[in-house]
Amino acid sequence: MAISLGVLVLRERLRRLQWAAVGLGAAAVAVMSVFYGQVPWLSLGLAFTFGLYGLTKSMLGANWPALVAMTVETLAIMPVAVVIIARQAVNGDLTLWGHSWAHTLLLASTGVVTVVPLLLFGLAAARLPLSTVGMLQYIAPIMQFLIAVVILQEAMPRERWLGFSIV
Incomplete structure (x- = not known):
């Protein structure tokens, strides 16, 4: 989705191998959709919203430093967080x-664990073409896949192997 937005909105040009990667990604979605009997709307919705986030970061990155943009994002979502x-x-x-100091410390540290990758993403999105950022976004799902299969021993039927091997 991020690559599509980069091409459609920012008029970025892809090389042949990049188009091939986009085609393989679309084929993987098609294969998984056929085997599961439905389009993965939730996954596509998440990909689209994160693509929009990357597009926004890419478009504002030249004008707003990553830390300033992150501060604005945090202030925008703060009223919702306060209500919750x-x-x-x-x-x-x-x-x-209500629990031990370790629990409180771990809970408070989740902010840092969240902010650091988002700041780094903001820095990268401002400096790289969105299509490149989109290509790099294949890394996280592949790492999650490897953790699920190798470490957590998650069951992998043949249709999942086929879909993930295309990716």
Whole structure:
């Protein structure tokens, strides 16, 4: 999706091998859709929204430093977060202070674990063509696949092997 947005919106040009990679990605989605009997709408929706996020980062990157853009994003989502936290506090479901110091520290550290990759993504999206960013986004699903199969021993029927081998 990010590659498509880069080509359609930003008028980026792809080389033949990049078009081949896009074609393989589309073929993998088609294969998985046939074997599962339905289009993976949730996955495609996530890909599209993250593609839009990358497009926004790419378009604003030249004008806004990554840290400033991240601050604006955080401020924009903060009212929603405050409402959710307040609701959890009222319901007694707020777990930030109700447990050990280690629990509180781990929970608080999730912010850093989230922000660092997003800042790095913002820096990369501002400096690279969106089509290149889209190509690099194949790395995370492949790593997740390897973790699932090699470490977690997740079952892999033949149709999944076929779809993932195309990717």
